[in-house]
Amino acid sequence: MPVYLAIIVLVVVAAVWAPATLAPAGLEAIAPLGTFLAITALGQMLVIMTGGIDLSVPGTFLLGGLLVVGVGQQSDDRIWVALLTAIGVAALVGLVNGILIGGLKLNALIVTLAVGQVVGGVANRYYNQVAIQKPVPPGLSDWAAGDFLGVTRIFWVGVVLTLVLVVVFRFTGVGRRFQVVGANPVASHVLGLRVNLNQVAAYVVAAVLYAMAGALLAADIRAPGVTVGAPYLLGPIAAVVIGGASLTGGLASPVSTWAAAFFLAGLNQMMRVMGLPTALQFVVFGLVIVGGMLVSGDRIIKAVERILRDRSRPGRRKEGSLAVEGGEP
Amino acid sequence: MTTGGPQGGSAGPVTVLELSGVSRQFGAVRALTDVSFDCRAGEVHALVGENGSGKSTLLGIASGFVEPDRGSVVIGGKRLRTDSPALARKLGLAMAYQDTSLVLSQPVKNNLYLAAPPDDRPPYWRRKKWARRLLGEFDLDMELFPDVPAGFLTLAERQMFEVAKALVSNPKVLLLDEPTTALGPDEVEALHRTIVACRSRGVGVVYVSHRLPEVLEIADRITVLRDGRARGTFDAKTTTEHELVDLIVGRPFEAAFPPSSLDSRVQRDVLVVDGLQGQSFGPVTFTLQSGEVVGVAGAEGNGQPQLFDTLAGRTPPRAGRVVCDGIELTLISTHEAVKSGIMLLAGDRKREALMPVLGVRVNSTVQSLRKFSVLGFLRGRAERKSVRGLVQELEIRTPSLEQPVEFLSGGNQQKVSVARTFLRDPAVILAYEPTQGVDVGSRFDIYKALRVRTEQGAALLVKSSDPLELSGLCDRVLVMSRGTIVEEIPGDELDEMRIVEAIVRGPGVSRSGRSPFGVAMPKSPVESETR
The missing domain is CATH 3.40.50.300 (P-loop containing nucleotide triphosphate hydrolases)
Structure with missing residues (x-):
């Protein structure tokens, strides 16, 4: 699992060159940022497992955050209404994506890009008319500011969502079918599984996750600006890929994706601590994503195996051991 | 065609392709075990065997697509070191694929142009004339217009053209993988004419087919593969179809069906x-x-x-x-x-x-998950037990219930x-x-x-x-x-x-x-x- 290796490398590098990253204050900054990225990445992971991709994340994310502000009207009585509205609207956005892609078989890249534009536009207008520079209900931001076991509550929401996905995939029929459909949609269709339904469901659940992340971010920073969604276009995709999923669909691990999101958040934090110029931060971030794609999957392990095998080739004088191997029935 | 046959008249036949002690394993499946195979200049060496006997793997290794776990490949006297089809081609090997490798949206002339080694390519704007001349030279009995998109060809024409494409690079060794599956008798005859012409030019031809009459007609030597092992190489003139069938099947086929259950x-x-x-x-x-x-x-x-x-x-x-x-x-x-x-x-x-990519267990139970679930949750133990029973009953050979099925043999899949x-x-x-x-x-x-x-x-x-x-x-x-x-x-x-x-x-x-x-x-x- 290259993700965990990457995290170890990151921790070592940070400990040597930017110890402030690992100081309590640094970790406190990473926990919420990593969680927002992790939750959006989990949504993106579901979509990628079906062989699709979702570029409407920033729009849905922003809309989710703004709806909590706008519908919440700074009143603690309206917290739940606001959250449910955000989730419901996001589900609708996901449904549009899902029907266009899973039902009508349009190209996921273009559809989600277009839908993301529309949603982003609507969110912008909504911001200017309703939510401009207004905070979320105080009850929500107070809740988000609180700790559980010494870590922000936001972090635990991410953990719970990850665990829910783990349980769904490992122990439920729904999760199993979803994985099967991702692994081979053609065969799944022959076998009578509802491939389209699973694809649509992926986009709906994913959109709900984006909105939840957006709402959490709004709760964290109280008054979300109009650009909060921007980092969540590439970030989640990078996390999914570094987490070991293949962009052509199939299997993926929620835990690895979650860990990869924290790796990226940690990297970001470290670069800030080191005081790298923003421009340079982008460069490093991009390079790490490409590097992550290079080492994702078991490519490294395979490469090492091949090197070992090539090494052993000229010196294969030990015919005895080979004979034993060949004698197996 | 710039060069003539290589070493046509020199003393003794030259071995143009030599595979020695080649083994290859895919997951738990031994596709090939210690197979040696060679092809001399100016001979047609046929490779026969059932589906799954390892023919395709052997061709894959010879043509550089598949890397052998053990053993070596020598083409035209030079060792093929890496698993690189491009290098194999450079060393003088050409292959006509069974599931053809044409670019269907492109015209015949472009497909041919692509197949030619860069040094032998004509100026780009002259490729139509060049293609027409070459297709005539190969004498494949095809009336192909160089401008026709390859996708418009019939399956038989595609298969013939696939051979033509392989010949463009003027190879020392020509591998033909089931070249006649889509061909009628006349076309088979035309193809065999071309193969004979190649042989007399000193090309070594490896001919893979399951059609024994054709094999016996065209081949000089025949190697039989069964279950990934070579079962012997025979002179085509002194071998009969019957002997070959026995070797290919390995056991009498008659008794291999269960009795009818019709009640x-x-x-x-x-x-x-x-x-x-x-x-x-x-x-x-x-x-x-x-x-x-x-x-x-x-x-x-x-x-x-x-x-x-x-x-x-x-x-x-x-x-x-x-x-x-x-x-x-x-x-x-x-x-x-x-x-x-x-x-x-x-x-x-x-x-x-x-x-x-999924395991035996998941694959077996996809269609019956409801049977193993309570309120949507899967009962893992019941599922495993049931699959384990079936693995035994059907004699599925797998190292574990979680083994991805892509690593199983066709039969076990x-x-x-x-x-x-x-x-x-x-x-x-x-x-x-x-x-x-x-x-x-x-x-x-x-x-x-x-x-x-x-x-x-x-x-x-x-x-x-x-x-x-x-x-x-x-x-x-x-x-x-x-x-x-x-x-x-x-x-x-x-x-x-x-x-x-x-x-x-x-x-x-x-x-x-x-x-x-x-x-x-x-x-x-x-x-x-x-x-």
Whole structure:
């Protein structure tokens, strides 16, 4: 699992060159940022497992955050209404994506890009008319500011969502079918599984996750600006890929994706601590994503195996051991 | 063509391709074990064996696509070090692929241009003239216009052109992988003429085919592969077809079918198909009874796959009625078909039947998850127990229940598919080429497993291109031609010859006069309708 290796490398590098990253204050900054990225990445992971991709994340994310502000009207009585509205609207956005892609078989890249534009536009207008520079209900931001076991509550929401996905995939029929459909949609269709339904469901659940992340971010920073969604276009995709999923669909691990999101958040934090110029931060971030794609999957392990095998080739004088191997029935 | 034959008249034949001690393993499957094979300049060396005997792997290794675990490849005296097709080509090896490697959207001239080594390419704007000249030189009896997109060629033309493409690079060794599957007798003759011409120019030709008469006609030497091991190399002049068959099969084939389970006391109609019409087949009318195994025979391309797809709900029918277990089906979705008890064992296992990256357990239970779940949660222990039992019963050879099925052999993959029918009690099983790419040993297990299902009341419809398999396995056989059933052969008349005769007599075949076993006949109803 290259993700965990990457995290170890990151921790070592940070400990040597930017110890402030690992100081309590640094970790406190990473926990919420990593969680927002992790939750959006989990949504993106579901979509990628079906062989699709979702570029409407920033729009849905922003809309989710703004709806909590706008519908919440700074009143603690309206917290739940606001959250449910955000989730419901996001589900609708996901449904549009899902029907266009899973039902009508349009190209996921273009559809989600277009839908993301529309949603982003609507969110912008909504911001200017309703939510401009207004905070979320105080009850929500107070809740988000609180700790559980010494870590922000936001972090635990991410953990719970990850665990829910783990349980769904490992122990439920729904999760199993979803994985099967991702692994081979053609065969799944022959076998009578509802491939389209699973694809649509992926986009709906994913959109709900984006909105939840957006709402959490709004709760964290109280008054979300109009650009909060921007980092969540590439970030989640990078996390999914570094987490070991293949962009052509199939299997993926929620835990690895979650860990990869924290790796990226940690990297970001470290670069800030080191005081790298923003421009340079982008460069490093991009390079790490490409590097992550290079080492994702078991490519490294395979490469090492091949090197070992090539090494052993000229010196294969030990015919005895080979004979034993060949004698197996 | 810039150079003549290499070392044509020198003393003693030169070995142009030499594989020594080659082994290759895919997961738990030993595709090749310590195989040595060589081809001399100016000879045709045939490689024969069943599906899954390791022929393709051997060719893959020789052509640089597959890296051997052990052993070496020497082409034209130089060792092929890395698994690089480009390097193999540079060393003088060319291959004509079975599933052709043409760029279908591009015209013939561009395909040819692409295939030529950069030094031999003409100026780009002159490639049409160049292509026409070359195609004439190869004498393949093809009237190809260089401007025709390769996708417009018939299957037979594509196959011939594939050989032409391989010859463009002026190779020392030419590998032909089943070059005649789509060809009629005249074209086979033309191809053989070209091969003989190559041979006399000093090219070494490796000819892979399962058609023994052709092999005996063209080859100088013949190597038999079975279960990934070489079973000997023989002089074609002194070998008979019969000897080769014995070596290929490895055991007498007659006894390899389970007895019929047809029980006249409990018969009832489980599937009634009445006037069913669909894409390029129909109207088709027949009835399947419980416990019955019914075969579907016919030359390829006469509507069999379309009939199976429609019955499985993959393509909606145009007209007609299908009643399964007393319930009329709409056949508009696979979900409905499976729910009403029709299960398809698809022919293209990797693409249409299995989730290659998932394990044996997950693959076996995809269609019966409800059986193992309580309130949506899976009971892992019950699932594992059930699958473990099936792995034993069907003798699925796998290191563990979690082994990804892509690493299993064809036979074991098919057994995983068959295992699904044990977990669902279907009324009808549709088996499309159930033993394609399955080794002889597993075949019997699969027949036996399918018979167990029919003994428990299911009806089985089998499409097979192997008349021997149909006559051994089935209770009766329907012969299809041009999309309709032209003949029904009852059980007491069933034998291989009878089926072959029925196929050859079918109206779809006699007109073009092509071999009944050709994979596709250019003028088949499929193509003429979709035009």
